[in-house]
Amino acid sequence: xxxxxxxxxxxxxxxxxxxxxxxxxxxxxxxxxxxxxxxxxxxxxxxxxxxxxxxxxxxxxxxxxxxxxxxxxxxxxxxxxxxxxxxxxxxxxxxxxxxxxxxxxxxxxxxxxxxxxxxxxxxxxxxxxxxxxxxxxxxxxxxxxxxxxxxxxxxxxxxxxxxxxxxxxxxxxxx
Amino acid sequence: xxxxxxxxxxxxxxxxxxxxxxxxxxxxxxxxxxxxxxxxxxxxxxxxxxxxxxxxxxxxxxxxxxxxxxxxxxxxxxxxxxxxxxxxxxxxxxxxxxxxxxxxxxxxxxxxxxxxxxxxxxxxxxxxxxxxxxxxxxxxxxxxxxxxxxxxxxxxxxxxxxxxxxxxxxxxxxxxxxxxxxxxxxxxxxxxxxxxxxxxxxxxxxxxxxxxxxxxxxxxxxxxxxxxxxxxxxxxxxxxxxxxxxxxxxxxxx
Numbered sequence: 001x002x003x004x005x006x007x008x009x010x011x012x013x014x015x016x017x018x019x020x021x022x023x024x025x026x027x028x029x030x031x032x033x034x035x036x037x038x039x040x041x042x043x044x045x046x047x048x049x050x051x052x053x054x055x056x057x058x059x060x061x062x063x064x065x066x067x068x069x070x071x072x073x074x075x076x077x078x079x080x081x082x083x084x085x086x087x088x089x090x091x092x093x094x095x096x097x098x099x100x101x102x103x104x105x106x107x108x109x110x111x112x113x114x115x116x117x118x119x120x121x122x123x124x125x126x127x128x129x130x131x132x133x134x135x136x137x138x139x140x141x142x143x144x145x146x147x148x149x150x151x152x153x154x155x156x157x158x159x160x161x162x163x164x165x166x167x168x169x170x171x172x173x174x175x
Numbered sequence: 176x177x178x179x180x181x182x183x184x185x186x187x188x189x190x191x192x193x194x195x196x197x198x199x200x201x202x203x204x205x206x207x208x209x210x211x212x213x214x215x216x217x218x219x220x221x222x223x224x225x226x227x228x229x230x231x232x233x234x235x236x237x238x239x240x241x242x243x244x245x246x247x248x249x250x251x252x253x254x255x256x257x258x259x260x261x262x263x264x265x266x267x268x269x270x271x272x273x274x275x276x277x278x279x280x281x282x283x284x285x286x287x288x289x290x291x292x293x294x295x296x297x298x299x300x301x302x303x304x305x306x307x308x309x310x311x312x313x314x315x316x317x318x319x320x321x322x323x324x325x326x327x328x329x330x331x332x333x334x335x336x337x338x339x340x341x342x343x344x345x346x347x348x349x350x351x352x353x354x355x356x357x358x359x360x361x362x363x364x365x366x367x368x369x370x371x372x373x374x375x376x377x378x379x380x381x382x383x384x385x386x387x388x389x390x391x392x393x394x395x396x397x398x399x400x401x402x403x404x405x406x407x408x409x410x411x412x413x414x415x416x417x418x419x420x421x422x423x424x425x426x427x428x429x
Contacts, residue, residue: 007250022234043242058390132225135364
């Protein structure tokens with residue numbers, strides 16, 4: 001296949017999903033600059049392997065590449081980052097806690113939600129981003145993260161529980 | 176269904192991933208149990224708080240250009256430049272001869288249906304890329320339908336399917352099959368569905384199985400003297416569901 005023909009097909013199939021690619025990269029890297037680099041690198045990688053894409057869900061296919069690129073980068077940069085170890089002790093889920101998300105909404109404070117989500121470990125952060133922000137089905141998420149459907153469901157359940165706990169903790173700090 | 180089961184299935188239910196039987200069971204439980212109903216609102220609040228526009232990072236315009244530029248450069252690097260070399264010619268000449276024979280033996284180009292499919296795919300992609308999804312952005316079928324008056328020599332049927340989770344978001348003029356056509360735009364979550372409508376040559380009702388091209392699914396049918404082509408990156412089962420809803424939409428104004 002000629003490079004130009006491949007280019008045309010690639011641009012048609014992949015470029016419409018650049019927002020999705022950037023959103024995922026931005027949430028995984030947690031900063032604009034690195035997110036842009038990740039999308040650029042992942043796009044090139046996707047183009048290189050585009051012959052292996054035989055139709056199907058282009059968004060999930062691109063996001064899987066973006067995710068891999070980001071995880072490689074995260075591993076390399078882990079040491080230089082402030083150790084963001086998620087402390088299960090601090091963030092125990094309080095079942096009797098008042099509805100933290102409703103409180104966050106009421107206070108109109110998107111920032112608390114953003115910071116709480118950023119605080120979650122990547123494996124939990126990404127499933128929430130893919131499900132609630134990107135509005136992907138469980139099947140699509142399974143394709144992106146390369147895990148079985150059951151794993152997607154259980155991880156999503158744990159991720160939401162943790163997010164709720166972090167949100168309550170943060171809102172309590174503010175009060 | 177008891178509270179423990181309801182609680183464990185609530186998220187899956189709200190994600191619309193629970194099977195119909197258990198969905199009915201959990202709905203019955205939520206109607207009967209105030210505590211679980213409250214838990215449902217808490218779950219829904221969490222979801223709503225994540226839907227804030229400020230939480231979705233859209234790609235900066237410069238990034239789109241940067242990606243396009245670097246991919247084009249990569250494509251150029253892949254295009255073979257050895258076409259002048261004699262060794263390449265030795266391989267290419269017989270291939271070219273063979274191709275010529277094939278061309279002579281197979282007289283016609285792509286079937287008309289293939290061409291139309293390609294046009295529909297291109298139309299769909301254009302609508303997504305150029306920030307020109309709708310000429311008349313409106314969720315009201317009574318605004319969208321009259322808008323086509325005087326722009327087309329037919330009046331497309333327009334029905335809103337918001338109650339079924341496929342809200343109408345507007346209409347647009349497009350050009351397909353050598354004629355201006357109506358494009359109706361629907362949305363399912365973040366997926367856009369373009370429905371192209373134009374008069375059919377025959378008045379008979381028919382429909383074709385969903386086909387896939389370049390990752391997009393396409394549903395086609397004819398009804399009430401109109402051709403319908405619905406295209407989206409939605410999963411094919413969901414697009415099929417959408418097509419069935421549209422075929423049986425109660426309101427067929429005009």
